[in-house]
Amino acid sequence: MAERPQNLAEKIISAHLVSGEMIPGEQIALKIDQTLTQDATGTMAYLQFQAMDTPRVKTELSVAYIDHNTLQSGFENADDHRYMQSVTKKHGIYFSRPGNGICHQVHLERFGKPGKTLLGSDSHTPTGGGIGMLAMGAGGLDVAVAMAGGAYYITMPEIVLIRLSGELRKFVSAKDVILEVLKRLSVKGGVGKIIEYGGPGSRTLTVPQRATITNMGAELGATTSIFPSDESTRQFLKAQGREADYIPLFPDPDAEYDEIIDINLSDIVPQAAMPHSPDAVRSITEIGKIHVDQVCIGSCTNSSFTDLMTVARMLKGRTIAPNISLSVSPGSKQVLNMLAKNGALSDIIDAGARVLECACGPCIGMGFSPNSGGVSVRTFNRNFEGRSGTKDAQVYLVSPETAAATALMGYLCDPRDMAKDVSMRGVDMPDKFTVNDNMIIPPASEDEAGEVEVILGPNIKPFPLNCALPEAIDGEVLLKTGDNITTDHIMPAGAKILPYRSNIPYLSRFCFEVIDPTFSARAKNAGGGFVLGGVNYGQGSSREHAALVPLYLGVKAVIAKSFARIHCANLINSGILPLTFTNPEVYDKINEEDTLSMPNVRYEIENGEPITVINETQAFEFTAECELSERQRAMILAGGALNYAKQQ
Numbered sequence: 001m002a003e004r005p006q007n008l009a010e011k012i013i014s015a016h017l018v019s020g021e022m023i024p025g026e027q028i029a030l031k032i033d034q035t036l037t038q039d040a041t042g043t044m045a046y047l048q049f050q051a052m053d054t055p056r057v058k059t060e061l062s063v064a065y066i067d068h069n070t071l072q073s074g075f076e077n078a079d080d081h082r083y084m085q086s087v088t089k090k091h092g093i094y095f096s097r098p099g100n101g102i103c104h105q106v107h108l109e110r111f112g113k114p115g116k117t118l119l120g121s122d123s124h125t126p127t128g129g130g131i132g133m134l135a136m137g138a139g140g141l142d143v144a145v146a147m148a149g150g151a152y153y154i155t156m157p158e159i160v161l162i163r164l165s166g167e168l169r170k171f172v173s174a175k176d177v178i179l180e181v182l183k184r185l186s187v188k189g190g191v192g193k194i195i196e197y198g199g200p201g202s203r204t205l206t207v208p209q210r211a212t213i214t215n216m217g218a219e220l221g222a223t224t225s226i227f228p229s230d231e232s233t234r235q236f237l238k239a240q241g242r243e244a245d246y247i248p249l250f251p252d253p254d255a256e257y258d259e260i261i262d263i264n265l266s267d268i269v270p271q272a273a274m275p276h277s278p279d280a281v282r283s284i285t286e287i288g289k290i291h292v293d294q295v296c297i298g299s300c301t302n303s304s305f306t307d308l309m310t311v312a313r314m315l316k317g318r319t320i321a322p323n324i325s326l327s328v329s330p331g332s333k334q335v336l337n338m339l340a341k342n343g344a345l346s347d348i349i350d351a352g353a354r355v356l357e358c359a360c361g362p363c364i365g366m367g368f369s370p371n372s373g374g375v376s377v378r379t380f381n382r383n384f385e386g387r388s389g390t391k392d393a394q395v396y397l398v399s400p401e402t403a404a405a406t407a408l409m410g411y412l413c414d415p416r417d418m419a420k421d422v423s424m425r426g427v428d429m430p431d432k433f434t435v436n437d438n439m440i441i442p443p444a445s446e447d448e449a450g451e452v453e454v455i456l457g458p459n460i461k462p463f464p465l466n467c468a469l470p471e472a473i474d475g476e477v478l479l480k481t482g483d484n485i486t487t488d489h490i491m492p493a494g495a496k497i498l499p500y501r502s503n504i505p506y507l508s509r510f511c512f513e514v515i516d517p518t519f520s521a522r523a524k525n526a527g528g529g530f531v532l533g534g535v536n537y538g539q540g541s542s543r544e545h546a547a548l549v550p551l552y553l554g555v556k557a558v559i560a561k562s563f564a565r566i567h568c569a570n571l572i573n574s575g576i577l578p579l580t581f582t583n584p585e586v587y588d589k590i591n592e593e594d595t596l597s598m599p600n601v602r603y604e605i606e607n608g609e610p611i612t613v614i615n616e617t618q619a620f621e622f623t624a625e626c627e628l629s630e631r632q633r634a635m636i637l638a639g640g641a642l643n644y645a646k647q648q
């Protein structure tokens with residue numbers, strides 16, 4: 001019998017399937033070919049890798065990038081960098097030095113390969129889908145396991161085809177496409193799904209454009225997003241001097257999908273995601289010419305050579321409006337170097353931009369915070385409240401074209417309005433990128449690895465460990481959070497806090513600070529307890545600190561209406577119970593400070609039964625579900641992934 005035709009995602013999954021069946025909702029385990037880490041999650045990931053006693057990574061390729069914590073306002077970041085440089089050298093991992101660029105941009109340029117699996121300790125790892133990889137974000141521990149040769153476990157997602165037709169019009173960009181998808185599907189629309197792009201319109205997009213789209217699939221909550229590997233992919237790899245890495249990869253002609261969505265690229269117009277959510281999307285014309293204080297261009301979404309060349313062409317010979325402060329952070333040393341060589345950097349500088357280093361920068365609140373109540377228009381991917389470093393700032397997410405037009409005019413500006421002033425020839429992808437990998441340090445050889453000393457700075461503290469799940473648990477409801485709570489709410493980032501990513505005790509002072517600055521102290525005084533969440537709890541960043549810090553503060557379970565994928569996995573890895581209300585209306589009946597008890601929790605988990613929860617304060621009982629695979633059940637009972645691994 002002929003085999004069932006497969007879509008693109010199924011092809012890569014079946015080629016990497018270690019266990020499970022490709023039926024949506026089933027647990028599957030995947031072999032991971034490549035891993036990446038960045039520095040804000042990397043220290044924890046490598047400490048966890050070291051705890052596994054594996055002398056050398058077992059992947060085809062593992063790379064550590066330094067791109068988030070580059071402000072170095074004290075010794076902490078530099079110490080982390082030195083730790084990561086030494087630990088990677090010892091264990092067979094490539095090290096991309098600070099200044100070399102943002103992990104996703106550099107990985108796409110220099111390492112990504114169609115048909116391979118990539119796991120990264122950063123939620124925007126799906127950027128690699130732009131080059132035809134199955135690229136997923138995960139907590140640091142899962143990446144450490146993959147480096148040690150372990151499989152990566154996920155629930156087999158549904159596969160959605162976004163069928164593109166038509167062609168983008170002038171001044172409309174790939175960013176406007178993904179904003180359109182977010183408008184239609186929302187920040188939880190991709191949960192439990194892989195978004196596969198296809199159709200004739202997909203062939204008109206270059207790899208950097210595709211990468212903008214797959215990058216922001218993270219904002220949909222999708223497991224990943226992917227484009228076919230076709231002639232554009234070959235051209236990109238060839239221009240990077242890596243044509244040998246090209247393989248053609250397409251869905252079978254009659255492949256089936258769980259859902260098909262049609263988008264005509266010719267219908268897309270410039271749009272923006274309004275404060276404070278990436279799915280609050282409206283067209284620029286609908287929003288109107290609002291006053292703007294700041295424009296930021298860069299981030300792993302929009303900092304490619306073609307993006308910045310587009311910006312340079314629009315800025316050339318002009319000056320930004322007096323009310324605007326403009327930052328430009330190129331995605332990589334390759335991008336910056338090429339702009340410098342061809343003179344476009346000079347056009348950007350001349351127009352009045354403040355050129356920042358090749359790093360995440362303002363995207364994660366590492367400097368360039370807006371003025372109070374300021375309006376900031378950014379080419380980034382997230383506009384969660386407070387993420388910019390200014391709590392009352394209003395952040396809009398737009399394309400590079402819209403950002404450049406806005407910087408020139410001083411108000412939110414539809415770039416098509418500039419068509420008569422700016423002669424915008426489309427910027428083509430170059431035939432040849434400038435390649436120089438001198439900022440990527442290869443690991444020591446196996447023979448020399450024993451001699452390499454791992455350097456630990458004083459800010460690097462051990463990570464917290466849970467204990468086995470007791471028969472019963474009880475405690476206070478410490479916080480009720482509402483819907484779509486992000487990991488930026490649970491464990492904020494930004495210039496003041498990020499240096500302490502390796503120091504959980506210190507970091508714990510800031511847990512839930514955006515929602516309730518008293519949370520940390522209250523949790524400590526109460527000896528821990530429970531957190532109640534709405535739908536899509538834990539969306540956004542992959543930071544496992546959003547689980548490790550609550551663990552440190554004694555949080556035993558989160559009871560929510562639903563969870564985001566990566567955060568749910570991080571909770572389980574930490575041994576914190578991710579429970580969902582059997583009846584979501586119960587959420588409204590419970591108050592903060594109520595005491596809850598779960599008298600038979602261990603027995604119920606062991607037997608896959610609903611968890612009985614008693615609200616002792618208000619004297620009523622309800623049930624919650626704990627959906628776990630066999631392996632996750634064992635992890636929860638053992639008190640987290642590391643305890644479970646030790647038991648094995």
Ligand code: MIC
Nearest residue numbers: 040041122123124541542543
């Ligand atoms: C982000 O964009 O929020 C981050 C910072 O890149 C995070 C990772 C982190 O918190 O370190 C992410 O997206 O996973």
Ligand code: SF4
Nearest residue numbers: 124299300360363364
């Ligand atoms: Fe860095 Fe921002 Fe991309 Fe996260 S979203 S990896 S902080 S550029």
